[in-house]
Amino acid sequence: MANIKKFPLPTGKYKVGFYDDYLTYEHNNEKRMIGYRCFYPAINVTGDPVNYINEEIFEKIKESLGNAPFVNIYKEYVNISTNCYQNVTMAEGCFKAVIYTPGYNNVQWDNLSVIEELVSNGYVVFDIARAKDALFTKIGETLIARDTSVSGPMSNELVKYMIEDEEYSPTNPNFVYEWSLKGMQSYVRKCIIATQKSELWIKDLVKLMDEIENKSKDNCSIIYNKIDCSGFGAFGNSLGGATSLAAALEDKRIKASMNMDGWVFGGKLLDNKLESPALVFNKSQKHFEANYGIHNNNIINIIFKRTQNEYMSDMCLTNEDEIKNIYVGKEIIDGYLMAQIKADFIRTLFNIYLKKDTSQSLKDIANKYQDEVSIH
Numbered sequence: 001m002a003n004i005k006k007f008p009l010p011t012g013k014y015k016v017g018f019y020d021d022y023l024t025y026e027h028n029n030e031k032r033m034i035g036y037r038c039f040y041p042a043i044n045v046t047g048d049p050v051n052y053i054n055e056e057i058f059e060k061i062k063e064s065l066g067n068a069p070f071v072n073i074y075k076e077y078v079n080i081s082t083n084c085y086q087n088v089t090m091a092e093g094c095f096k097a098v099i100y101t102p103g104y105n106n107v108q109w110d111n112l113s114v115i116e117e118l119v120s121n122g123y124v125v126f127d128i129a130r131a132k133d134a135l136f137t138k139i140g141e142t143l144i145a146r147d148t149s150v151s152g153p154m155s156n157e158l159v160k161y162m163i164e165d166e167e168y169s170p171t172n173p174n175f176v177y178e179w180s181l182k183g184m185q186s187y188v189r190k191c192i193i194a195t196q197k198s199e200l201w202i203k204d205l206v207k208l209m210d211e212i213e214n215k216s217k218d219n220c221s222i223i224y225n226k227i228d229c230s231g232f233g234a235f236g237n238s239l240g241g242a243t244s245l246a247a248a249l250e251d252k253r254i255k256a257s258m259n260m261d262g263w264v265f266g267g268k269l270l271d272n273k274l275e276s277p278a279l280v281f282n283k284s285q286k287h288f289e290a291n292y293g294i295h296n297n298n299i300i301n302i303i304f305k306r307t308q309n310e311y312m313s314d315m316c317l318t319n320e321d322e323i324k325n326i327y328v329g330k331e332i333i334d335g336y337l338m339a340q341i342k343a344d345f346i347r348t349l350f351n352i353y354l355k356k357d358t359s360q361s362l363k364d365i366a367n368k369y370q371d372e373v374s375i376h
Helices: 055-065 071-079 112-120 151-163 181-190 192-215 239-250 265-271 285-291 320-326 335-353 362-368
Strands: 015-027 030-042 084-086 095-101 123-130 136-139 142-145 227-237 254-260 278-282 299-304 373-375
Touching (some): 015 192, 030 112, 055 136, 095 192, 123 192, 192 227, 192 239, 192 265, 227 335, 239 278, 254 335, 278 285, 278 335, 285 299, 362 373
Parallel strands (some): 227 254, 254 278, 278 299
Antiparallel strands (some): 015 030, 030 123, 299 373
């Protein structure tokens, strides 16, 4: 399959509506600015759905990336049609809420195909972006570019721990997964910059849950009396996925969480047991062992046999051609199939632990896609 021009139709009965909002709070005498997009089940939808991004957002992405050679791949996003409609009527009902956190320096809704699937099946998904940590963040009518001063030091810290490891091989395209388990665990525990960033992201997620609870009681809000706040779900990609599990460790309002291939910095889940159920996607068992102690038997590990990190986002749909050109000679799963697998696992996780719907198990989904994944 080549790069898509329209997102696949979700399977549920609802259309997908959304609105944008933001919150601020004080942290260490500085103002934290958090943008979020609320995706909700919608009815009485008319007109055309929005595209993945608009021209204004593309210009902000260009500002964020500067002269990076791959910046023009985002230009294609302007012409990709989604299944989302802005500021339409929300369906009647009281819905379970899930918070999605994208990867660091990513597009805010970098797993929109999964978000659309959840919303169409009766979830409200709050997609969070931190000002200066995403390619763009919308705060009111203002778009804020990423802070380019942090990425370099974070990358340097990663390289430092690789070089210190005896199994590091810079000529191996999969070198991150080839260094020793001890070296990987040392990186997860000790890297300072990424751990500090992760701690802030956890606070942001907790503040967003507070915001959702307050908005659901505000009769001027579109989500007034529409959110079941008895328990939240949380999931994300890369650092966003790691943040989701780490936040579940600290805040018991999160009843189920999910991490797509993210390093859990600070060693939080090497040293502490996560009591609530969780699901993780990885490319190897070693990556799981580097991030989670053996006591974490509530965490289900799904290992993908033919994928790359980029496929943990919408890039499996939007940039399939470019990714396969990067990994020439490697067999990589079809992008549309990858999107299906992600959506099926994540929808089933939240169905079981938020909606108490046990009609399908995670093992059922693993069996359905046994040629592509294994469950542990």
